Amino acid sequence: MNLFDVMLKNYFDEKMLEKLSRVKILLIGCGGLGSNVAVMLIRSGIKNLTIVDFDEVDILNLNRQNYFLHQVGEKKVLALKDTLFKINPHANIAAKNIKIDESYLDELIPQHDIVVEAVDNEFTKTLIFKKAQKHNKKVVLASGVAGFGDCENIKIKRGKNFSIVGDFVTSINEKKPLAPKVMAVAAIQADEVLRMINELE
DSSP: OOHHHHHHTTTSOHHHHHHHHHOEEEEEOOSHHHHHHHHHHHHTTOOEEEEEEOOBOOGGGTTTSSOOGGGTTSBHHHHHHHHHHHHOTTSEEEEEESOOOHHHHHHHGGGOSEEEEOOSOHHHHHHHHHHHHHTTOEEEEEOOOOBSSOGGGOEEEEETTEEEEEOSSOOTTTSOBOHHHHHHHHHHHHHHHHHHHHHOO
16 A cells, blocks of 8 residues: 555545545546645545546636646646656546537547536537536536635536536626636535535445
């Protein structure tokens, strides 16, 4: 048993540890939400994580994304994978440097148990949700993460096999996304993933 697993035994019972070791998480989007969700999931004991993005680390996004100055210009999935391995080198992390489309989602989603949506584009958000529902997979989404000073407006809406986290109002087209609110939503998304894992058979 590695040191990371020894640490986890202080926080979870054997049943939950077994679920954490076998569940497969698909995280789409490695920006402000995705990079922070990924870090929290790995810290929480997730062993099998697939991260998907096609972009590079941009210095203008370091105000909210879980990257570092020396990673600027690197592919997000590779930079994030490096960070995650520094947290737990025993995790199984697959990095997919690709822009998703409908056919790729149909290929990728069935291979996982839970999908985390962490993208900006509304069309892609809707597509991810529909594809997760089509393949009967649990999905955690976000809606409304911009601005600051109003984190008390963050809510969770739950339905069959899905959770949506956010204030359901603010758009990044109207207000700038900043670390406190983005990370608050990301933390709740990660917590919803853990809740869903706990409910697995």
